[in-house]
Amino acid sequence: MDTLNAQIRELRKVSGLSQNTFAEKFEIPTSTLQDWEHDRRTPPVYVVGMIDKILSNERIIGRLSAGNSILNKAKSAKDNDEFYTTYETVAREMAHYIPQFKNKVVLCNCDDPFESSFSKYFIKNFNHLGLKGLICTSYYASRVIGSESELVDENNEPLSTDNGYVLSLTSVPKRITPESKDEAVHSFLKKKKAVKKLKGNGDFRSAECIKYLDQADIVVTNPPFSLFRELISLIVEHDKQFLVIGNQNALTYKEIFPLIQENKAWIGYQFGDMEFRVPSDSEPRDTRYWVDESGQKWRSLGNAMWLTNIDMNRRHQELALCKVYDSLSYPKYDEYDAIEVSKVADIPMDYEGIMGVPITFLNKHNPEQFDIVGEANHGSDNSFDLFKPTVDGKLKFKRILIQKKRLVAGA
Numbered sequence: 001m002d003t004l005n006a007q008i009r010e011l012r013k014v015s016g017l018s019q020n021t022f023a024e025k026f027e028i029p030t031s032t033l034q035d036w037e038h039d040r041r042t043p044p045v046y047v048v049g050m051i052d053k054i055l056s057n058e059r060i061i062g063r064l065s066a067g068n069s070i071l072n073k074a075k076s077a078k079d080n081d082e083f084y085t086t087y088e089t090v091a092r093e094m095a096h097y098i099p100q101f102k103n104k105v106v107l108c109n110c111d112d113p114f115e116s117s118f119s120k121y122f123i124k125n126f127n128h129l130g131l132k133g134l135i136c137t138s139y140y141a142s143r144v145i146g147s148e149s150e151l152v153d154e155n156n157e158p159l160s161t162d163n164g165y166v167l168s169l170t171s172v173p174k175r176i177t178p179e180s181k182d183e184a185v186h187s188f189l190k191k192k193k194a195v196k197k198l199k200g201n202g203d204f205r206s207a208e209c210i211k212y213l214d215q216a217d218i219v220v221t222n223p224p225f226s227l228f229r230e231l232i233s234l235i236v237e238h239d240k241q242f243l244v245i246g247n248q249n250a251l252t253y254k255e256i257f258p259l260i261q262e263n264k265a266w267i268g269y270q271f272g273d274m275e276f277r278v279p280s281d282s283e284p285r286d287t288r289y290w291v292d293e294s295g296q297k298w299r300s301l302g303n304a305m306w307l308t309n310i311d312m313n314r315r316h317q318e319l320a321l322c323k324v325y326d327s328l329s330y331p332k333y334d335e336y337d338a339i340e341v342s343k344v345a346d347i348p349m350d351y352e353g354i355m356g357v358p359i360t361f362l363n364k365h366n367p368e369q370f371d372i373v374g375e376a377n378h379g380s381d382n383s384f385d386l387f388k389p390t391v392d393g394k395l396k397f398k399r400i401l402i403q404k405k406r407l408v409a410g411a
């Protein structure tokens, strides 16, 4: 895909104009604009530059400050939200929850029906998991739509970035299995005309998409990181199960931490490094970025995670403790009666009070072994953020505060 094509798509998207209005405004035939947006022809560089300048001058997007072009601003914000999960990442995590998916309706609500590894995984494994249904919705401005196959909706119209789409299935032929090739999935979807235009833009917060949420049992997806907390809050409000990719920074957000503390959400298996495909127009980076032999661009995150409320074996396993408490090795915080434990492996087996432990503890947490008392972050006004973790005036990393579970008398 040519970067100029992606730039035109981005410019039209940030302008908020439909293809027709945008084409009319810049006196371009609509069919030419469609060819540019669908990578069939490349727009001249001076046209892209001119449109960018005009839109910036007009400040169509009032919230953009002067100076930088619309394109640069919109793109750099967007790049951080466009991480596409690999099939292996989905399959590896899902392997731990297979029985819980039987007879369930799965919703992938940030997913392109033909390109996303989530939809491919659930289609190929539909019968193996014994699913009752699969619904995948895609957002109108998808940057990958049409990148794998010439696609059409139920009316034989090519899929376009102007629309949100929904794929809804209640059965998948037995011939499609986890070993099937992607092409088999694509041709099944095309033949079945299973992908339909949404009325709206496919925003998971829209009334139309919330109706799909209400029909589902489990949400499995990778939302834009900037919308992670909104997605989780919505799912919890609708009392659904979820298995969702996020950034570990979200663990201490005020919408997420209370769920962890109250055992309404916990960390999945893969926690730390995760590789993602990124769109072909993503900017190169100095670290955690590479291009493979096929030209596919990749980025990795060192602090990715799955967040879930589906029960799993790991959270019933006791963390083995082999250290013994002594006051020299475990100093107290300056402002709070709790000890600093800088490594999870050093949690003492015999300390009854509150302990500050690294955030990676959450990946080992067994709620029958420890209570989560709060967090020691940076003294924000969140009621669970109890103090700033300093020892002898030195600020430590943010800590999770835990305490050994007390045995209730007579229990």
Ligand SMILES: C[S@@+](CC[C@H](N)C(=O)[O-])C[C@H]1O[C@@H](n2cnc3c(N)ncnc32)[C@H](O)[C@@H]1O
Residues within 6 Å of the ligand: 081, 082, 083, 084, 085, 109, 110, 111, 112, 115, 116, 117, 118, 138, 139, 141, 142, 143, 202, 203, 204, 205, 221, 222, 223, 224, 225, 227
């Ligand atoms: C991080 S990417 C993940 C894509 C895909 N689920 C995957 O991992 O392969 C986030 C996706 O959410 C879509 N998206 C952005 N804003 C959205 C919204 N408000 N509602 C639903 N989807 C959205 C983007 O178009 C993009 O496809």
